[in-house]
Amino acid sequence: MQYREPGVLLWRGFTLQEFANQCFGNKADYGKGRQMPIHYGSNKLNYFTVSSTIATQLPHAVGAAYSLKMDKRDACTVTYFGDGGTSEGDFHAALNFAAVMEAPVIFLCRNNGWAISTPISEQFRSDGVVVKGQAYGIRSIRVDGNDTLAVYNAVRAAREMAINEHRPILIEALTYRVGHHSTSDDSTKYRSVDEIEHWRMTRDPVDRFRKWVVNSGLWSNEDESELRSDVRKKILHAIQVAEKLEKPPLADLFTDVYDRLPENLCEQERLVRDTIKKHPQDYPSDVPV
Amino acid sequence: MSIPMLRLAKWGLISKRCFSNTTTCESGKTVNLFSAINQALDIALDTDPRSYIFGEDVSFGGVFRCTSGLADRYGKHRVFNTPLCEQGIVGFGIGLAAMICITDRETAQLQKSSLQIISFPLLIRHESLWSQIVNEAAKFRYRSGNQFNCGGLTIRSPYGAVGHGGHYHSQSPESFFCHVPGLKVVIPRSPQQAKGLLLSSIRDPNPVIFFEPKWLYRLAVEEVPEHDYMLPLSEAEVIRQGNDITLVGWGAQLALMEKACDDAEKAGISCELIDLKTLIPWDKETVEASVRKTGKLLVSHEAPVTGGFGAEISASIAERCFSRLEAPVARICGLDTPFPLVFEPFYMPTKNKILDAIKATVNY
Numbered sequence: 040m041q042y043r044e045p046g047v048l049l050w051r052g053f054t055l056q057e058f059a060n061q062c063f064g065n066k067a068d069y070g071k072g073r074q075m076p077i078h079y080g081s082n083k084l085n086y087f088t089v090s091s092t093i094a095t096q097l098p099h100a101v102g103a104a105y106s107l108k109m110d111k112r113d114a115c116t117v118t119y120f121g122d123g124g125t126s127e128g129d130f131h132a133a134l135n136f137a138a139v140m141e142a143p144v145i146f147l148c149r150n151n152g153w154a155i156s157t158p159i160s161e162q163f164r165s166d167g168v169v170v171k172g173q174a175y176g177i178r179s180i181r182v183d184g185n186d187t188l189a190v191y192n193a194v195r196a197a198r199e200m201a202i203n204e205h206r207p208i209l210i211e212a213l214t215y216r217v218g219h220h221s222t223s224d225d226s227t228k229y230r231s232v233d234e235i236e237h238w239r240m241t242r243d244p245v246d247r248f249r250k251w252v253v254n255s256g257l258w259s260n261e262d263e264s265e266l267r268s269d270v271r272k273k274i275l276h277a278i279q280v281a282e283k284l285e286k287p288p289l290a291d292l293f294t295d296v297y298d299r300l301p302e303n304l305c306e307q308e309r310l311v312r313d314t315i316k317k318h319p320q321d322y323p324s325d326v327p328v
Numbered sequence: 329m330s331i332p333m334l335r336l337a338k339w340g341l342i343s344k345r346c347f348s349n350t351t352t353c354e355s356g357k358t359v360n361l362f363s364a365i366n367q368a369l370d371i372a373l374d375t376d377p378r379s380y381i382f383g384e385d386v387s388f389g390g391v392f393r394c395t396s397g398l399a400d401r402y403g404k405h406r407v408f409n410t411p412l413c414e415q416g417i418v419g420f421g422i423g424l425a426a427m428i429c430i431t432d433r434e435t436a437q438l439q440k441s442s443l444q445i446i447s448f449p450l451l452i453r454h455e456s457l458w459s460q461i462v463n464e465a466a467k468f469r470y471r472s473g474n475q476f477n478c479g480g481l482t483i484r485s486p487y488g489a490v491g492h493g494g495h496y497h498s499q500s501p502e503s504f505f506c507h508v509p510g511l512k513v514v515i516p517r518s519p520q521q522a523k524g525l526l527l528s529s530i531r532d533p534n535p536v537i538f539f540e541p542k543w544l545y546r547l548a549v550e551e552v553p554e555h556d557y558m559l560p561l562s563e564a565e566v567i568r569q570g571n572d573i574t575l576v577g578w579g580a581q582l583a584l585m586e587k588a589c590d591d592a593e594k595a596g597i598s599c600e601l602i603d604l605k606t607l608i609p610w611d612k613e614t615v616e617a618s619v620r621k622t623g624k625l626l627v628s629h630e631a632p633v634t635g636g637f638g639a640e641i642s643a644s645i646a647e648r649c650f651s652r653l654e655a656p657v658a659r660i661c662g663l664d665t666p667f668p669l670v671f672e673p674f675y676m677p678t679k680n681k682i683l684d685a686i687k688a689t690v691n692y
């Protein structure tokens with residue numbers, strides 16, 4: 040999984056508390072406090088844990104899809120990545136493998152125009168990503184990524200084809216990254232505020248969907264403000280709870296490197312514990328030892 | 329270990345420049361590590377029209393601000409963003425660097441083979457670039473019988489802990505590359521060192537991997553001469569004289585080791601601290617001479633202890649100084665786990681771990 044897809048998890052039922060626990064790396068975090076914030080993962084929800092490296096997970100999705108096919112499951116895998124990710128060798132390996140192995144996998148490319156400061160014109164000169172799928176013999180769909188219903192329909196159709204016909208499908212969703220790349224990025228250093236504002240004001244997918252649900256009589260401004268304040272409260276609560284929970288115990292530093300602790304790690308754990316006894320002031324007090 | 333120095337001095341172009349150990353040729357402004365690197369890159373681009381800088385997000389100045397202003401000054405054909413593909417960046421760099429062998433033959437300007445290619449993946453963290461570095465860059469000269477080389481290639485990469493980087497943004501992979509004959513591995517400890525060592529790396533006729541301590545980009549500040557100077561590769565530096573124990577380290581770790589030395593001093597232990605600077609080919613002589621004097625050795629690095637470069641130093645010194653050693657060589661290093669987020673303080677080879685080991689070794 041890529042780092043930009045918490046929406047999928049939310050939809051599958053990951054709770055706000057679970058999100059907050061991971062972000063704070065507390066003892067309830069399934070990743071045991073080992074990874075940076077937003078590196079979620081959930082076995083229960085069939086969501087492989089996020090890793091920071093770009094595109095490395097794409098071939099995994101193909102292997103996982105092949106397993107689903109061999110087990111005759113009524114399911115496919117889906118893997119998400121950005122326009123930048125399509126330049127990595129792993130992207131090309133994954134597409135080629137998927138085509139050759141006839142793996143039921145959906146490659147969902149969120150082409151948002153930027154990979155940190157690199158615009159797509161410096162990323163590739165092809166007609167976007169959709170043609171790359173086609174070149175590998177993969178049925179590929181381009182969709183307006185700011186049109187919620189269009190994306191929904193495309194993914195639905197892709198899922199059916201992938202599962203029923205045992206084949207990979209690529210979807211290129213065209214959109215724009217209105218936010219900064221991350222909290223340590225200031226994107227006005229490399230793109231104009233006008234450009235950002237244009238997309239924010241005129242093409243925002245959330246505004247667009249809101250208009251549709253409001254016009255269809257399914258939603259109102261009151262519903263919206265109620266939802267917003269309700270969600271804000273829930274998030275604040277989840278954060279407060281997560282903040283107060285203590286960190287995972289020190290033993291978790293050493294476990295899971297392998298299925299069981301080898302002797303070198305047992306020895307290192309003993310040494311670390313001795314050091315903590317000697318120099319308790321060097322160590323955070325919220326990690327139980 | 330003056331071989332690289334001699335080699336560099338051969339090039340008329342370079343011998344005119346200040347080549348010093350102490351870098352006190354003229355005073356400079358007080359700058360941080362990323363600005364010192366920026367100065368070195370600026371000089372490299374300015375002094376050799378065949379030098380280029382490319383990689384991910386370099387043109388707006390880079391995620392760590394090391395390339396600020398360079399695209400404006402030298403143009404987008406010499407300082408540019410590449411597609412997001414580390415193997416592509418290195419492979420492209422190898423080809424670009426190797427062409428020097430052909431253009432030099434054509435123009436018979438043999439001594440001016442100082443073409444610099446500088447590319448930097450954000451972190452050496454993508455396995456697929458392994459093949460380009462290990463199978464191509466490292467062996468380019470050897471496998472062609474020295475008909476071709478890609479010595480102009482310098483790969484810059486941040487490394488090491490930052491306090492909040494987790495698995496992928498904190499690793500210290502230097503020992504992997506030390507196990508690949510044909511590459512040089514260089515790690516600076518400070519802004520002044522970074523500028524001089526980077527310029528030497530760029531002008532060295534071998535491919536160099538230059539690891540920059542991420543923790544120090546903003547934190548380390550010192551006076552850096554503004555002129556063009558180089559610091560010799562494969563020459564370690566005794567940065568603190570002492571008699572009771574020798575400590576060897578590199579990069580950001582040295583600051584912690586220095587503090588441990590201060591504290592040891594208060595306990596009446598006199599430590600000699602050596603900055604290795606170039607990990608491969610490394611300056612055994614300087615370390616050996618020191619251990620012959622002190623009889624004790626401690627090596628410290630952030631990378632996991634098992635198979636880390638400390639193991640190589642420890643084995644070599646045991647071979648050379650066996651009869652002189654008065655205690656086992658101590659290694660205070662990272663743990664044999666992936667680099668953890670919440671547990672980072674426990675993982676790290678802290679000052680007190682070093683201090684305890686100094687005392688234990690001296691009192692062995």
Ligand SMILES: Cc1ncc(C[n+]2csc(CCOP(=O)(O)OP(=O)(O)O)c2C)c(N)n1
Pocket residue numbers: 043091092093094120121122123124125149151153154155216220384412450451453454
């Ligand atoms: C292998 C690798 N190289 C570089 C990086 C640094 N990096 C993190 S995100 C990013 C840009 C990714 O852009 P894109 O794939 O378009 O995805 P977006 O962030 O736009 O969703 C880069 C270069 C990384 N995480 N992994």
